[in-house]
Amino acid sequence: MTQTALIVAHGAPADPAPAQVALEALATTVAGLLPGWRIAGATLAAPDALEEALAACPGALIYPFFMAEGWFTRTALPRRLTAAxxxxxxxLPAFGTDPRLTDLVARAALQGAEAAGLTPKTTTLLLAAHGGKASPASAQATQALAARLAQRGDFAAIRVGFLEQEPFLADAARGLGAALCLPLFALRAGHLARDVPQALRDAGFTCPLLPAIGEHPDTPALIARALGAVQLPGRKALQSAGSVSILEAPSRSRQ
Known part of the structure; x- marks a missing residue:
């Protein structure tokens, strides 16, 4: 029996097509890590994408490709599913709540520092996130992640900046010295294409800006592990995670 899953993201209402294409590509990559599975991708912003994917994947597991649990995962997405x-x-829990995300973010940041010729122990890692005045979920998830990263001790300091609440990214990015910025976004959409770079320019931040964490090459494996571990009546959990074993915690000897 073919197991099915649907990866759902917010997307970009102003220009929905690129994010939808990117999510479909992600779904294809995840499917390649889970033999016997059918994986689809749909953004809430792309017209009819969610409804068409649900029709093609009846009974699918729903994987929210969001950085935090909040209104979109708890209200908007269930409402759209019911309407369809x-x-x-x-x-499943949102991508941003996966316990393995801390290791993924640390790995992405260390790889980015190495590529830029920066020494992590003398470099500040700036986390750029959405935030929001209406709900504390994004900020709380980001601050908790920052605390876990600081506990690891890979970087000289961890700072957080938000687009829609204090501390604003443009303020957090000022006067950092050696630094790099890692955007905590699932997809490259409007915020990452325009708002994050603009905030960094306003701050005079000229250090490396890394790709969104959702674009990291190890992200499909993290999603595959989460899907494969689900046990429901009529479903068997993935018995062997060999194809996605790269998500084990990395050694800190790479500092």
């Missing part, structure tokens, strides 16, 4: 007649589906 897709009830009783199992929705």
């Amino acid at each position: 007649g897709a009830t009783g589906l199992h929705q």
Whole structure:
């Protein structure tokens, strides 16, 4: 029996096509790590994308490709699923809540520092996130991640900057010296294409800006591990994670 899953992201309402294409490509990569699975991708912003994917993948596991649990995962997405007649589906925790995300972010940052010729122990890691005045979920998740990264001790300091709440990214990015910025976004959409670079320019930040964490090459494996571990009636958890074993915690000897 083919197991099915649907990766759902917010997308970009102003220009939905590129994010939808990127999410479909991600779904294809994840499917390659899970033999026997059918994986689809849909953004909430792309017209009819969610409804068409649900029709093609009845009974699918729902994987929210969001950086935090909040209004979109708890209200908007369930509402859209119900409106499409897709009830009783199992929705996994959001991408940003995966316990393995800390290691993934650390690995991405260390790789970025190495590529830029920076020494992590003398470099500040700046985390750029969305934030929001209406809900504390994004900020809380980001600050918790920053605390875990600081505990690891890979970088000289960890700073956080938000687009829609204090501390604003343009303020957090000022006067850092040796630094690099890692955007905590799932997809490269409007915020990452325009708002993050603009905030960094406003701050005079000329250090490296890394790709969004959702674009990291190890992200498909993290998603595959989460999907493969689900145990529901009629489903078996993935017995062998050999194809996605790269998500084990990395050695800190790479500092």
